[in-house]
Amino acid sequence: MENDAYIGPGKLRSRYGDLSLIENKVDLFHDQIFGWHLNIALQITNADGTTPDQWVAHANYAALQIVMAYPETIAKYWHGFTGRQSDEYFYRGMCLIYPQIDRADPRQQKALETLYFWSRCAMYHGTLSRVEIPGDVNAPDLQIDPDREIMAINVHQFIPTLINHFRGYCQMLKDPANVERRTAFLTRFDHDHII
Numbered sequence: 473m474e475n476d477a478y479i480g481p482g483k484l485r486s487r488y489g490d491l492s493l494i495e496n497k498v499d500l501f502h503d504q505i506f507g508w509h510l511n512i513a514l515q516i517t518n519a520d521g522t523t524p525d526q527w528v529a530h531a532n533y534a535a536l537q538i539v540m541a542y543p544e545t546i547a548k549y550w551h552g553f554t555g556r557q558s559d560e561y562f563y564r565g566m567c568l569i570y571p572q573i574d575r576a577d578p579r580q581q582k583a584l585e586t587l588y589f590w591s592r593c594a595m596y597h598g599t600l601s602r603v604e605i606p607g608d609v610n611a612p613d614l615q616i617d618p619d620r621e622i623m624a625i626n627v628h629q630f631i632p633t634l635i636n637h638f639r640g641y642c643q644m645l646k647d648p649a650n651v652e653r654r655t656a657f658l659t660r661f662d663h664d665h666i667i
Contacts, residue, residue, distance in 0.1 A: 481507030491667040498645045513538040519631040532605045532627045540592045552656030554663040562588045582618035
């Protein structure tokens with residue numbers, strides 16, 4: 473393998489310096505998740521109104537395919553989990569992003585299961601799902617009907633919510649006093665990356 477390959481969007485391995493340092497690992501993680509996933513989804517949908525020159529017509533569904541891995545990813549890093557329990561960590565990630573979700577409420581848990589199966593799994597494995605994209609850019613982030621197993625995801629709200637969550641998480645990781653989060657992050661980062 474090439475020693476100085478691209479490991480971040482447009483950035484060679486040498487740009488990140490000593491990757492045994494947590495600060496550099498956080499920078500790389502930020503660049504990979506934001507630059508290769510969240511920002512691409514933001515740009516192609518113009519979800520925040522700042523990238524009209526990069527907007528792609530009818531890209532909302534493709535943008536969701538890009539970002540629906542985020543809840544599972546962020547939960548595995550948050551908890552330092554290195555296993556493969558995709559559904560459980562998707563649910564945990566959604567609860568990190570939306571702390572008002574109450575998994576003890578059977579309807580809310582069913583809504584999470586519906587979201588996981590019909591957005592995250594169906595979009596990746598079957599390319600079809602029961603996800604509707606609202607025409608109104610001011611519609612809520614998520615509307616889920618667990619009884620009918622359908623949902624509406626407004627990318628113009630959902631993608632910026634994910635980006636704000638991710639920025640907050642990265643800020644948290646930069647605080648040396650946040651030992652628990654940093655330790656969990658390093659466990660998952662070192663599992664995922666061969667540097």
